[in-house]
Structures are given as C-alpha cells and as structure tokens.
Amino acid sequence: MKISVGILGGTGYVGVELLRLLAVHAKVEVKWVTSEKFSGKKIWEVFPGLYKFLDSECINIAQLSKLDRVDLVFSCLPHGASMRFVGRLIESGARVIDLSADFRLKNPDIYEEWYKAKHIQRELLKEAVFGLPELHREDIKDAKLVANPGCYSTSVILGLAPLAFRKLIKEDSTIVADSKAGMSGGGRAPSLESHYSESNESVVAYRVEGLGQKSEMEEVLSGLAGERVKVAFIPHLVPMNRGILTTIYAALKGEENLDEILGLYKEFYSHSPFIRIYEKESYPGVKNVRYSNFCDIGVGLQEDKFIAIVALDNLGKGASGQAVQNMNIMFSFPENEGLNFPGVFP
Amino acid sequence: MKISVGILGGTGYVGVELLRLLAVHAKVEVKWVTSEKFSGKKIWEVFPGLYKFLDSECINIAQLSKLDRVDLVFSCLPHGASMRFVGRLIESGARVIDLSADFRLKNPDIYEEWYKAKHIQRELLKEAVFGLPELHREDIKDAKLVANPGCYSTSVILGLAPLAFRKLIKEDSTIVADSKAGMSGGGRAPSLESHYSESNESVVAYRVEGLGQKSEMEEVLSGLAGERVKVAFIPHLVPMNRGILTTIYAALKGEENLDEILGLYKEFYSHSPFIRIYEKESYPGVKNVRYSNFCDIGVGLQEDKFIAIVALDNLGKGASGQAVQNMNIMFSFPENEGLNFPGVFP
Amino acid sequence: MKISVGILGGTGYVGVELLRLLAVHAKVEVKWVTSEKFSGKKIWEVFPGLYKFLDSECINIAQLSKLDRVDLVFSCLPHGASMRFVGRLIESGARVIDLSADFRLKNPDIYEEWYKAKHIQRELLKEAVFGLPELHREDIKDAKLVANPGCYSTSVILGLAPLAFRKLIKEDSTIVADSKAGMSGGGRAPSLESHYSESNESVVAYRVEGLGQKSEMEEVLSGLAGERVKVAFIPHLVPMNRGILTTIYAALKGEENLDEILGLYKEFYSHSPFIRIYEKESYPGVKNVRYSNFCDIGVGLQEDKFIAIVALDNLGKGASGQAVQNMNIMFSFPENEGLNFPGVFP
Amino acid sequence: MKISVGILGGTGYVGVELLRLLAVHAKVEVKWVTSEKFSGKKIWEVFPGLYKFLDSECINIAQLSKLDRVDLVFSCLPHGASMRFVGRLIESGARVIDLSADFRLKNPDIYEEWYKAKHIQRELLKEAVFGLPELHREDIKDAKLVANPGCYSTSVILGLAPLAFRKLIKEDSTIVADSKAGMSGGGRAPSLESHYSESNESVVAYRVEGLGQKSEMEEVLSGLAGERVKVAFIPHLVPMNRGILTTIYAALKGEENLDEILGLYKEFYSHSPFIRIYEKESYPGVKNVRYSNFCDIGVGLQEDKFIAIVALDNLGKGASGQAVQNMNIMFSFPENEGLNFPGVFP
Secondary structure, eight states, X not given: OOEEEEEXXXXXXXXXXXXXXXXXXXXXXXXXXXXXXXXXXXXXXXXXXXXXXXXXXXXXGGGGGGSOOOSEEEEOOOTTTTHHHHHHHHHTTOEEEEXXXXXXXXXXXXHHHHHOSOOSOHHHHHHOEEOOHHHHHHHXXXXXXXXXXXXXXXXXXXXXXXXXXXXXXOTTOOEEEEEXXXXXXXXXXXXXXXXXXXXXXXXXXXXXXXXXXXXXXXXXXXXXXXXXXXXXXXXXXXSSSSOEEEEEEEXXXXXXXXXXXXXXXXXXXXXXXXXXXXXXXXXXXXXGTTTSSOEEEEEEEETTEEEEEEEEOTTIXXXXXXXXHHHHHHXXXXXXXXXXXOOOOO | OOEEEEEESTTSHHHHHHHHHHTTOTTEEEEEEBOTTTTTSBHHHHOGGGTTTOOOXXXXXXXXXXXXXXXXXXXXXXXXXXXHHHHHHHXXXXXXXXXXXXXXXXXXXXXXXXXXXXXXXXXXXXHOEEOOHHHHHHHHHHOSEEEOOOHHHHHHHHHHHHHHHTTOXXXXXXXXXXXXXXXXXXXXXXXSTTBHHHHXXXXXXXXXXXXXXXXXXXXXXXXXXXXXOOEEEEEEEOSSSSOEEEEEEEEBSSOOOHHHHHHHHHHHTTTOTTEEEOOTTOXXXXXXXTTSSOEEEEEEEEXXXXXXXXXXXXXXXXXXXXXXXXXXXXXXXXXXXXXXXXXXOO | OOEEEEEESTTSHHHHHHHHHHTTOTTEEEEEEBOSSSTTSBHHHHOGGGTTTOOOBOBOGGGGGGSOOXXXXXXXXXXXXXXXXXXXXXXXXXXXXXXXXXXXXXXXHHHHHHHOSOOSOHHHHHHOEEOOHHHHHHHHHTOSEEEOOOHHHHHHHHHHHHHHHTTOBOTTOOEEEEEEEOGGGGOSSOOSTTBHHHHTTOOEEOOTTOOTHHHXXXXXXXXXXXXXXXXXXXXXXXXXXXXXXXXXXXXXXXXXXXXXXXXHHHHHTTTOTTEEEOOTTOOOOGGGTTTSSOEEEEEXXXXXXXXXXXXXXXXXXXXXXXXXXXXXXXXTOOTTTTTOSOOOOO | XXXXXXXXXXXXXXXXXXXXXXXXXXXXXXXXXBOSSSTTSBHHHHOGGGTTXXXXXXXXXXXXXXXXXXXXXXXXXXXXXXXXXXXXXXXXXXXXXXXXXXXXXXXXXXXXXXXXXXXXXXHHHHHOEEOOHHHHXXXXXXXXXXXXXXHHHHHHHHHHHHHHHTTOBOTTOOEEEEXXXXXXXXXXXXXXXXXXXXXXXOOEEOOTTOOTHHHHHHHHHHHHHTSOOOEEEEEEEOSSSSOEEEEEEEEXXXXXXXXXXXXXXXXXXXXXXXXXXXXXXXXXXXGGTTTSSOEEEXXXXXXXXXXXXXXXXXXXXXXXXXXXXXXXXXXXXXXXXXXXXXXXXX
C-alpha cells in the first residue's frame, strides 16, 4: 500500500529534490505538485532529468481546494507563504511536513523578529514537532505537523547535540559555527548573487550579523542542555552546487579528552542510521555526502577549543532527504526507505 | 537469489562507480575487489562515502587464484593489463564484463596500432560481444565476455546509429564528432593535466590527432551501415566532474526533413529504456543525465549538416552504468534493475 | 597628452572589462560612464574591485546630451540600442567603437534577418570598419566608427584567415566550427540559464540552429577568399567564467602538409603582436589566454580535415581588449599600450 | 636603471606568479630562474601563457654558483630547502626575499616543532625582517633578508593588527580564525588531494590540529599587543583557483562600538595603498581581489564577537604580490610599482 502525497511549491530546488527521491520511493505515490511559475507544464518539461519518471502537470496553488485529499503534504513554499496553507491542509485531514521556517521556532516572537513577518498560526505552532529524527524520533511518529529543520541548523545541532545533552559546553562562552555552503541553498530564483560569473571563483560571507537559523540552533541546543547556549554563526557561499561543511569551535567546561568525546558521539548516535562518526584524526568533506541523506561528523581539539567538522548535503539531510526520513517515521516505513544509498562520487 | 561478483581494479573511478551501483543492487553480492594501491584497506577507508555500505578489504590481484569463484567479474583494469587476466577468469567459469578497450575492436591489428600494445588474446576476441545493449541486446544475453564500450564511442554510436542503420549518411563525407567531457574520464591517478588549478577555468582539446575510441565508432557504425563510415573526432576536457556532451555534424545523402529523422530516432530506440529522444528544438545538457544511466539525444539541422546533441554520464552510461545494464541482460534481470533512477539535480 | 573617453553601458561585463583596462591605461582619461541600472552609484560601489581606481558616478544615458564632448566613445549597449546613439555621437565629433553587433555586417538585410531588428543607420553602416586589427589595421587608423567583432567570430576568422586568404579551403564544403565558451559571454543580467547551480557541472549547446555571429564569420571569410565560405557553427556553454576555445574542422582543396600550413600562419600573423602560433603538436588551452588580449592558435590534421584550435578570452581579444587595441590604432598609440601583459595563471 | 633579479624555484605557482608580475615590471630584469623539474626548458614552454614575454631557459639549481650575481633573489623553494641556499646568496652580496617559512618565526624552536625540520641558519634568522609592509615598512627598507609572510597569516594579522596594536582583544580568550582558500595554495605538485575530481564540488578542512602559520600569527600579533594572543585556526580548501577569505571571531575587552572600530581600522591603514577598508555592513568577497595585491577588510559584530572578513589573493598579497611590494620598498621604488592594477573580474 502506498501513501498519497502532494507537494506545495515543487519546482524550486527543495521541491525537485523531493521529486527525485519520491519518484523512486516504493511506498509513495505523488498525486499532485503545485508551482506558481510552471503551472500547466509537465514536471519533466521543467526538469528534463525527470523525463520518463514523472509525467503529471504542475498545478496552480489556486486550485488547491479542488485537488485530491492526500495522506501527506510537503510544503516547499517560502516562509511566510507556507503558514497560509498549512492550517487548511491539516484541517482537510492531511499530515504536513513543512520545509519552510514557519513552524521551527517554538517562540513566535523570535520568529517575527528574525523573519520580519507576523506569525499567523500561533496555535498550530504548539502542535508542531521539530523534525530532527536523531533527537525527536518518538514525537515525529505521531505528529500532524513536522517542521523540517534548516540546513545550517541541522549541521550545527547534530554537531553539538551529544555535548549539549551531557552539559559539557562551557557556560557564558559563545560557540563559533562557521558554515561553507553550496550555491543551491540560495534557491532557484535568478539573482546577481547567484549569477554564475559572480559566484564562481569566489567565496563570500553573507549575513555577517546572523540569520534566522541561528535562533533554531540556540533554541534546540539550549533545550537539550537545559541551559542557555549561544552561537555566533556565519554562513559562507562557496562555488559548488551542493553541500555544507560546518566548522564548530566550542569551549568545554571540563577536561574531557578526545577519546571520551568520540565515545560519547558514537553512543549518542548509535541508533541513527544516517549519522556517521569518523575515527580520530579523520574528518569528513562535502564529497563524502553529496546527494545523500548522511550527516558525517569528525571531532578534534585545538588550543582550548573542541572542534567538530560536520558535512551534509543541504538539500539531502539539510532539507528534502530529511523530510523523506521524517515521512518514513510518520508512516512507520523503515527509516531509511528510499534513502539507503551512498552519496555520489566523484 | 543473488549472483556473486568480483571486481578487478575496483578503486579507480570506474570501479568506485560500480561499487556505488552494486552496493544497493538487489540481485548482486560483491564478493571481492582487487586494488593495487589500496590492498589491505577497507573499501570505505578508500572511499569514505561508502562507509556503512561496503566493509570488505581490497585484495591484491596477486591473490586472484585464491579468491572465491564468482558468477561474474567486472574488469576495470587498464587496457593491456585487462587481457592478461580475462582469459584465466573465463576458464575458471566466470563470465566477464571488461571495461577496458582490450576486446572492443574486432580487428586486433587496429587495436595494436591505436593502443601501442600487442594483443595477446586474439582467439578470445572472437567470442567477445560489444556491449552496447541498444544494438546487441540478444548477443549480450549469452555472452561469456562482454566488451563494455568506451564513453565517447557510446555517445557517437548512439547519436548516429539510426542514421547509419538506414544508410542515410552521405558517403565519402567525414562526420565531425566533438566531445566535451568531465575530468573524471581521465581517471584517478594524479597528474599535472588533472591538477585542480591547471584544469579549472580552462578548456583544452586533447588528442587532436584522434584516439583509440575513434576506431570503435568507425567499426561499429560501418558495420551497421554496411559501408565505410569515417569520423573526425576530438575530445575536450571541461571543468566539471562528470558527463559528456557530444556534438555531431554529419552530411546526409538525401533530403530527409527533421520530423522524419526524429520519427526514425524514436522508433529505433522505442525498446531502449535508457535512451531519451528530445522533441524538436530541445536539446539535452549534461545536467539532465549526471550520475544516471541515461543517454539523451536531441537532433537538428544547420546548413547542410544534420546535428545530434548527445548527453550521457561518462561513468554511467559511458562505463559502469552500462556495465550493470549488460550484467542485468546477461543474467536475465530486468534491464533497468538497480539503474532505474533519474540523474541528480542541480 | 591623454585622450578623453566616454562609455555607454559601462556596468555589464564588457563595460567593466573596459573600465579595468582603461583605469590603468597611460593615454586615457575616462570622463563618463553611463548605466541604466546603476546611475547615481559610484563605479566602485557597483564593482568593489575597482575601489581606489575609479571614483566617478554612473550617469543615466538620458543625460547624454549634457555630458562633456569626448574624443572617443565605447558603446557597450546591446544591439539595437547601440545604433540609436552612435550616429548622434559621431555628429558631435566623437569617434566611436561599437561593441554591439549593429555595425558589423555590411549587408543590413542579413543583419535584420539574424537580429530580428530594423537597421536604422544604413548610411552610417557604409562608413563602419570591421575592427579586426589583424585584417583591417590600415582602415581602422582613420575610422570614425569601428564595429568591434564578436567574440566567436574573432576566434573563427583568426583561425581560418590565412587559409581563406590563400584560397585553400575546399569549395562547397561546409566548415565546422564548434566553440566552448565561459559563462560571462552571456552577460551580467541574471537568468535561469546563467544561474550558478543550473550551469555549473554541465555543458549545453545553445543556438543549435546558428546565431548572428555566424554571418559575420561568413561575410569576412568570404571577402578574404573571394569566394563563398560556409560555416556550421554551434556555441556551447561550459562552467568557467572566461574564455573561448574554438575547434575548427575544414576540408582543404589541395594536399598541403602541416609544415606548409604552419609556415603560412606564422607569416600571415608575423606583424600581429597578439596572435601566437603554436609549434606542431601543441595546442592552446583557455588557461593560456585568460584575462589577456592574446589569441593563441594551434593547427593539426585528422582524416581529411584541417584542424585549428583557437583560444582567446571572450572579454579580452573577444571584446574589450580588442576594443582597446582598436583605440590604440585609431589614436596612433603603440598597438599594445595598456595590453602588454600575459594572461593570469593559474 | 633596472635591478637584476634571480628566482630560486621559479616553476611552482609562487614562482610563476612572480614571473608574471616581474615580466612587465618597469624596474626589473629577470636574469635567471632555477627549476628542478624543468631545467633546460624555456620558461614559456613550461607556462605557454608567458610566450612572447620570457624567453630564457630554466637553470638547474646545481649551477647556482656559476650564475650571474644579481641584486635580489626571490627564493620560492619549499621550507627546509630554502635556508640551505639563502646564506650563500647573501654572502655573494645579493639581498634575498624568502617566500618559504624558514625565516618567518623569530623563535627557531617553535619553527622546529611545527615544521619538523632542524633550523640550520639561526644566526641569519636574527637579521631577517618579517615582510609585512603595513607593519614593518621601515625595517624592510634596509633589510638584507626579508621573510615573506604566509598567505593565511597575512590575512589574520592584517585583519587583527589595529585591534592588537590598541590592546583591545580580550585576554585569555582564544580568537577563532577560519580560512577558506583556493586550491593553488597547495602548490603545483599533483596529488590526490588536488586532483580535479576529488576537490571540485567539495569543501574540506585540513590541518584541524593547526599548522605552522598559526605560530606566525600568534608571534606577530602578540608582539604588536605586548601580551599573549592565541588563535584557533583552521584552513579549508574550496573549489576555486585563487584567493582566501578569512573569517575572524574575536572577543573584545571593552565595549567599543562598530563606528569606533571602523575609524580605527581606517586610520591604522591610512598610509597603506593595498589595504581597503569597507564601509559598515559591507564585506569583501574573494572576487574583489583576485590576481591583485589588495587585502580588503570588512568589520562587524555578532553576539559578543568582533568579526573581521578579510579577502586577499593567496598568490598576490598572500605571496608573490607582497614579495614584489617588499622589493619595491627595499629598492626605493614606488611601493605600488608594477602592482597598481585592480583584480580581474568576473
């Protein structure tokens, strides 16, 4: 038996990665896909790489009320837009995985501050589960609404969760998290920043003053630690299509040695099929995880800093892959159904 | 029931792509992998992206006689080296798919001229089947030895086969085939030519005087046409990891229009699941086929030239993907088993 | 004594390359720069790399009549727009180098066919000199209006001029010219085609049916040969910022050997400081000419085809560099003034 | 009057960048270039982009004693090798700019620890001047031996010097410096790490445990501050040819606001032609400095951290450009002679 699935906003990069994964997922039938720009076009006309896989037409979201009821909707709409539809869908009986930022932060005031938008679904927010399976697997099972985490915050939270959980991070000490991300993270809408000749052969920092996902990291890690965790976070764009490498520098309370920490990480993630902890003195690169759902982690020390090097694919474990993992959990499929493949290489 | 498989020379790019595909192929168990450079190391130590998928150690090829008999061996050894092992393996009862150039050319004299090496298996050559399923599916089924085609010749032959088969190519007129290939085609051994800073932000022609695969194209196309077909072929290296785009310029005998040609192509490949023919005025790019087994073809006209634009992945349909497709046919698995996924994007 | 210069449309890629070259040219003072998008902004605000070099503000082209009269205007406006201003400027006493396609084709009917625009300056067209110094140095000296050649046609014409001039190209035989170009050739306006993640890790053909510069090549080469020369030309986009590699395949009338041809090329270009002819069996790559004004050429043979491999920088010798070279000739500066530097590497 | 110059080890990336700069420097004549790998070859045979610029042959370093005495030698030999020649050259009357790490650290014990090599020129070390003109212009003027700084330490020192000089950095607080560097920093010798297909589409951290240049940063910054400065430093390789972006996170002692800090930076560098300080809320990218001698700096705040974003070209201001700047100072040429050009774009 397959579940029926709908996708809101399926022709951006998050959407097309979902389509790529769901097109060959054994338990899923994609019933409809909405697209503002491409409504009326066949999916494979928009993405010729999907020719012979998906033959249906993109639908205008204005038609939403006439569409078939489905078991699950993935919303790939931008933040602000997503919350305008999610409530209605849940009322219709569908479960929802929202890949926007709209339901990730428990505190809507912080949301409004960072995203410069009014939160119009404060009640629904209370029901939302933060969809990081490695931390919230049980809650995800029964959730009506899963807020799929941001790509950066996935890397930072997974890279620090064992330390936070054990309260090993030094208080009053701001963690530094420095991310290097591929260009697809900026989405599919053309802009000068993402114009090939502008971004190729360059690296830039963006949002030196911080960005919304910083508050996701802080909220979840503080929750785990039971004490306030602060992160100074700067994302950088590097000339590649996919992937994030996050370098984390954290001061520790105590004098734990690297073997102890490594043991802790392995144990913490021992039931998590998509987390791979590296042996001492080896560290993951983006090339080990591209187009996969893995999050690879290596740990080290320098001066008085604990170092974690975290690699994941921004559209895989950082977005659509993780959404499929959440779906698998919600519908009691094997957690790695449709995701059990290594990244591509080279 | 799974078949047992061995891989000779499994730690180059052709080898690791085979490993990636076979690691999740439902009908295959990889029994052993040889590697000159990495014998004694675990596969995932060589390719960390395969961590949690393949746990066995690479074997030195000197141990070959002690290894388990397997149903099928893929040889990813370089030409010249491959033929030194293939005969022995076939005698042991294994079937072989050879990814080197050693058994592709029916005429060993031409082989020796292009590859500057003595052909020491002239008898075995007679049994070898050229492993292009779209042309030789029936012969592949029962073959003991399949010569997996070159990546460039796959693109040129598939781009011209319908024309050659119908004898539409003008006689005494040299076809021009101009390929643009990703850097992985040059293999994994470091060299100045493949050094990042030398090849990035550049394009170069290599082998302006032609290369061995030119004779593959000419032999197969001449065979199809029943008359001599000549190709002027120049490959170029472009700064990307994977993929080939080949632009073919051919003079036609007659006055066929584009609709007729397009119809011919669609019909010719109607039973070939991995060939996708594009509609008029649309043409494939490498991005549509990356890391997949598809070969996408678009056709057009300019001046008195027929134009075919052919895109495939040099390690997919151009090597390891095609080898898996051949294996599927040899062992009566569905032809697209383990290959039925779209390319990655973006 | 410096000449005074104005630039129309100076904030695209052709414009900024001119600014980079002119900012340090000993004989030039840039008086004004127009920009539709950035009027009111300082040049270095638009291009921070020019900080400390150019401090003036971009002007709206509507202010043109109020601007200082200058000795020379470079027009970097798009075709169609350029011819609307060039006549007026010439009347004002300025000489003009037009980098658009508006004055390149002697036959305005062919212009209108390819560029889908009415030619409104047919009289002025008669005065325009095609600004390829290697062929038209004498005419450029006194020209009021120089039509700067296209980047592709520069590569094809320079790669074939010695053959055409000696009438060595086989009649009734279509030449194939296949170009591989960097992304900056598509300009600075964002689009899906030039979006980083779409174009990176891919190669595509565009304009399989031909494009306007094809008629430039044919007109100039036919003029040189005194007989009709036909070219089948397809440009391709490859993932790099700058540069063009053009591979030319031409049938010859006679039986010239490679030494004779090489000698011919060396002699033909012996007074051209920016053409570098390579020795036998060596061929240029884009990396040898990036960000320079050189055009490097290597020649070879394959089957019955003469092969020329031509490398140049699309914004250097293919546009702005060549425009500066033309300016040097027009104002009796040394031909290589401000251009006498090697390309960058690596 | 030109000075005569020799180059030791001129065919790596540092060497060829020097050659590119010196080939068109008005005050310099390159007398000889040594090369282990390419002795006997003409420089332009090794680097075809220098064809028509440098016609001399590379010399084997074994011939050093027979070579003409020159006014200045640039040593581009690797550390360890460089110090074996520098003493001899200075005795011969030449002045030396050493681009290796051999004379950068005042404390030879720290050198030996980081570089795993015995320091055999401890006396000479006392005479060496750390060649960062923005800090040591006066000492460089008369120096016999200039130790050209490392590319990473140049970025970190210049990014923090005004703060250190004013003692504004919080004591006992480890600064985090995270660098993203282009692949040319790894040199021209082929290796798996720098193989195109391995490094393209990836980002990796290397030397998570720190590297030699870390001690350069700490020594120079501690010297400026008059108190111990500690840096946790991790360099990363990103897929581009040239450039470094360093992101610095430092805790401040006091409550300085951003305007005060910005004013301090502008003042500190007011006489330094190659340092460009950005206005508030704007930050440099690698694209602003490629192939130039500029070091661009933007400053900001996040949480309790001062942030500096520093961009330079690893072979420009990070190596060969800075060496030419040092030469200009040593021989009383204008400081920007031969370097007064903007970076290339796009």
